[in-house]
Amino acid sequence: MSIPLAAKAQSVKLQTIVVKIGTSSLTQTDNQLALSVLARLVETLSHLQRQGHRVILVSSGAVGVGCVRLGLRERPKSIEQKQAVAAVGQGRLMRIYDDLFTVLNQPIAQVLLTRSDLIQRSRYVNSYHTFRQLFKLNVIPIVNENDTVAVDELKFGDNDTLSALVASLVGADWLFLLTDVDRLYSADPRANPDAEPITWVQHLGDLNIDVGDRGSAWGTGGMITKLEAARIATNSGIRMAITNGQAPDNILKILTGEPLGTQFAPQPKPNNARKRWIANGLRPSGRLYLDPGAVQAIGQDGKSLLPAGIAMIEGTFQSQDAVVLCDLNGQEIARGLVNYNHHELQQIRGRRSSEISMILGYDGADTVVHRDNLVLNPDSLSPKLNLVAEDDEAR
Structure with missing residues (x-):
């Protein structure tokens, strides 16, 4: 081309x-x-x-x-x-x-x-x-x-x-x-x-x-x-x-x-330096798999991620660590800073924000990843990059 x-x-x-x-x-x-x-x-x-x-x-x-x-x-x-x-x-x-x-x-x-x-x-x-x-x-x-x-x-x-x-x-x-x-x-x-x-x-x-x-x-x-x-x-x-x-x-x-x-x-590009830092400077510590409703809310409607939209959690991370947000097929939708550690998220995933305090025993953030700490992947609606690597040992 x-x-x-x-x-x-x-x-x-x-x-x-x-x-x-x-x-x-x-x-x-x-x-x-x-x-x-x-x-x-x-x-x-x-x-x-x-x-x-x-x-x-x-x-x-x-x-x-x-x-x-x-x-x-x-x-x-x-x-x-x-x-x-x-x-x-x-x-x-x-x-x-x-x-x-x-x-x-x-x-x-x-x-x-x-x-x-x-x-x-x-x-x-x-x-x-x-x-x-x-x-x-x-x-x-x-x-x-x-x-x-x-x-x-x-x-x-x-x-x-x-x-x-x-x-x-x-x-x-x-x-x-x-x-x-x-x-x-x-x-x-x-x-x-x-x-x-x-x-x-x-x-x-x-x-x-x-x-x-x-x-x-x-x-x-x-x-x-x-x-x-x-x-x-x-x-x-x-x-x-x-x-x-x-x-x-x-x-x-x-x-x-x-x-x-x-x-x-x-x-x-992300509209400020902080979002560039989130998107590229941080090494993600985990992955959150989202249901289709959450994918649309984040990718098309510009909303924050709520616990109700999380279907599965992968990795070990703490509050304010970077995580990758994926659809159920594993395609990256966004990256962001998470408000809960992996233990807490396992307990509240799939639940309403109003239930968080009852489940965890304290008042936490309503959002798992706030939209101000979330950066969309521009290629999230494009075909995934297909890289063939027979042996990556040299790197």
Whole structure:
């Protein structure tokens, strides 16, 4: 499907742009840094900054650079090894970026994040203010996951997801994923010569593709993580593009309307930053399955979720944790902050709000999820995304 004319004709305005580059684009076959690619990337981002755009770079490579520095031939597998190697590589990677950006008189800043920085509301807001101040100082933030201290349950897992969450955090206009393929295909073109290119995605729910099984030997992502990034970004009202990391100047061409790579149309976004945080910053702790009446009340009538509409509960969660709201077939309808823990909800599900105090022995909220703490899934009325992954072990 080709990019619509209306999308091609966009004028270039001052925008917030997040660019993610993966390890496979940053390194050569011998795992040494691809300095020519890095130089072109730095030139492109500095040019955007001089035009007045606000630019954030999400860069992989700390573990890969650390492996080269230490003479390791394989990527470490245990989290302790990764943390140690990332500690070696991160400083070296930033030094290279700083040297290159300094040639163009462009200041940069290192920003290391863990999942908890986006889960806890106060840290999420503080991260937002940090980025805003860096923009005011004409600084390009270079973001990476804080591999040195992150633990499994607080890891993003890949920089595709991290970049989408950062884009959502700052309310970006664009997210560019620079990768080792030039666009999205109907199957992995490295394994399937009949794979068809996809240039435009209006709704993620319309896709039915085979995304292969893993990323590169030294990276942690694959096409699955890029489509998850697209879900986060487009649901936050952000336009996203996947394009070849060997040609960073494709970013400039895409911004002027050239139909390069695969571009994803932004969907109607949550109307405030708090709802973007609920939709994307939080990791859901459970799932609530709703009867058809509750699905309609939430999805079409814009109402809060009442206990009477809950048919089944899955997971262990506390009050104010994030949960996914599903129909009886398991299709996601919305996400929200729940007012009761899972034990309490098991007791009051299917009952009227007027019965809550009698059942629990105290006066609780009339709603299970208030509409102010609820974010609809824009694809809830579209076909579900069908992702085929034979083996996700690499991630």
